[in-house]
Amino acid sequence: VLPTEPTRRDLGRPNDLEAPVNSDPDHQEDLARIFGDRAINDENTLRTHSRDQVGDERYYASPATVVYPETTGEIVELMRWANLTGTPVTPRGAGSGLAGAAIPVPGGVVCNMSRMNRILDVDTDNLMVVVEPGVVTRTLDTVLEPHGLFFAGYPMSEEICSIGGNVAENAGGGRAVKYGVTADYVRGADVVTATGDVLHLGGKLLKNVAGYNLLQLMIGSEGTLGIFTQLTIQVIPRPRERGVLFASFVSAHAAAQAVSALKRRLSNPPSSLEYIDGPTARDTNEALPGSKRLVIPDAAAFLLVEIDSNGDRDLEADLNEAGLIIAAEGGVSLSRGVSSDEVERAWRLRKQVPWWVKQHAGPQQAAEDIVVPPASVPQLVELAEDLRSRFGVRIPLYGHAGDGNLHLRPMKPDSMDLVEWSDLVPRILTSLYQGIAKMGGTISGEHGIGRKRVKYLAAFLDPVELRILRSLKETMDPNGILNPGVVLD
């Protein structure tokens, strides 16, 4: 059963930037003893750490202190101290999350992992890397490139996000349709538990059934069960060539159906299969600087198909095959090519979409992260159309159609006042969630539950599962110290 529509009051909470609940001056001293001048509580730092990329400031909350550990030992000391004093601790990667998992409880401590950013081992024999969690995903990619290797589980925000955050959220991304998600590549981890113990899980092993899969329980637990301090990640040979095809469809339904056809019939399976609704693609394209803009028509939807190869395939032929499938499904290929210029141009548009939406969606944004069975993408496209007409608002729809994972983002009409909007959004979400529940879908494919979706989780997990998740949390964090209010309330 979906919860009744939440009101503005129970969804939001006061913006408490000015008045942290817990600002015990002893705490600042204690933390300075552990972290020295890396325990910071100036106004600017607290403000930065009161938010992530959630586009709804009602979720923001200021910590009392931000600490920047450089060693596992410091995090152990932090967690022991936090249990003694009852202070909540929220781990934070790059703060690029979209569900509020890195937002602290008011007056808590944020544990910023950005200084633990060493790449400890690039093991080209085992095809594994060992990294600290603060490594920026793109940085790892740059280090791997000369070895002809890559980390396949990268998310779309690779330029800013950190590996630790990717793992904590089990991030997906633009190539998951071929390569899977972050969790598929994590083979080992050092973790500081909520009670301040250190766990060494897994190793440079491709198979491992020695004991329950605690590693996979930790991955995607959004900083609520432990803090990663080291990660062993499998890397794979880097595709040597990439080709893209960008296509338009006069019918959104036809575009959605072409997704299935491409997945089933391409002899070289697509490495990306992305959907953008027509108006969003056009407006984003318009907003890009001109010289590299795509020329795109007035269509209902667009698909970006990427195909890659390790150098032994005729990618042009593969793209032609994709073009024929698209034509048979009613689409028109607008651009197609294997040059880095063509690849970059298509991805530049795709990657700009969330930023364009964020800039134009107004306050109190809902950035949804729906996932449905892959064959239900046409129904999800219809549901979005339904919601647009029923509620009279613009709702961009875009994302990883090949995985059944699409982002859906209602935009506040300029004419609507904020009170009306904050009542309308939960009604849109409830309709959306009711619709996807019927399809066998769920509320997050890659962004996580964070703080935003806690109240909806109960509607999508059965009560037994929810009870077990709570008991696992209590078992591993008996004092409720680690990132309380995230995933579970």
Add this chain to the structure above:
Amino acid sequence: VLPTEPTRRDLGRPNDLEAPVNSDPDHQEDLARIFGDRAINDENTLRTHSRDQVGDERYYASPATVVYPETTGEIVELMRWANLTGTPVTPRGAGSGLAGAAIPVPGGVVCNMSRMNRILDVDTDNLMVVVEPGVVTRTLDTVLEPHGLFFAGYPMSEEICSIGGNVAENAGGGRAVKYGVTADYVRGADVVTATGDVLHLGGKLLKNVAGYNLLQLMIGSEGTLGIFTQLTIQVIPRPRERGVLFASFVSAHAAAQAVSALKRRLSNPPSSLEYIDGPTARDTNEALPGSKRLVIPDAAAFLLVEIDSNGDRDLEADLNEAGLIIAAEGGVSLSRGVSSDEVERAWRLRKQVPWWVKQHAGPQQAAEDIVVPPASVPQLVELAEDLRSRFGVRIPLYGHAGDGNLHLRPMKPDSMDLVEWSDLVPRILTSLYQGIAKMGGTISGEHGIGRKRVKYLAAFLDPVELRILRSLKETMDPNGILNPGVVLD
């Protein structure tokens, strides 16, 4: 720290087939009320269910009753009854496990899943199947073949093992080097918990981060955290062609190094990369009926390389490429081809190896399931050679070299008496485990901990992890009803 060498007394236990500890006649009546004539306690049934494929009868123990559920509801009733009466329940798939996970505690109840064997849904749009756990893996494959689909996570024992057992053990197999293991394909499950609740986890979804990954915690938990009653499994397009290359090496070390070279340099990544030591391959080959026997020389080691394709590659060229790499590494291609006859002949030998060993290894067998970082396979081969000369016994070594997962099986010399042998085996294992611990390896890649490796698990997991695993088990099975003595003691 590895445990001191266990003595025969603490490793073994009395063969209690004749005297189940718990044979309360009321229990038989209770179970008959739930299961009717599917609650069985005749001598033959109890004997069959007192063992699995563990080659050491000291682990065997007789249940008091075997039940054959046909519905989830019956399993719910069973578990509630078991908690009330304090009766241990051991779920059992096909009994093809190699670590004793399906062996009951004396006088417990075995829950035989073989009657829940319906294929409920072959969803060719979503590329998912929904099955009951008792479906035999090969049966599913036969059903998928006409759709051009396959379940990639199949184990070597596909002809006999069941899907539920595959999932409970997170089975690997001969194609994991390309396609991964069972866990990589399980997208949803219905599970009866130890306390008799029903959990619905996941669905036909390719991405899902809604809550902690309870599904992956259940997978590989060897029937100690829940009983699967329904499984949603992703299937993938079936490779249309397969080719094999069977090669000999005068040096085992060279064969092991060729594994890395093949993984790194083949443009079409191998779908299987299997190792067999020379004497074992020759003796197994000798024991096969003649007409389809391979002609193999007196070599130190053999590799079986399989390459597959969805029909758009020149497999002969791919095999030539593999042949050149093997030649450069000092190997000689003995047979190479894409005909079903050639493929079958090579696999027939490989699949017969464990059966040949089982037949000739004598009583009290140790079938080891070592996994090391993939680049450490040459060291593992050396370690096996070391153990052979140090302990003066024959030790077949074979398996999934591409994954770093090799089976190592000491054989009792005919001249050695059983008392001496039962003292020697734990000493061999301790040396083996000390060696692989130094390589960063662990004690099971695909067979599981079961009953056989419980005492060694503590040496390979850190104490914090072990404590957490125990607390997870206690949280989910407070009365210790579900498969006690398996994974954890």
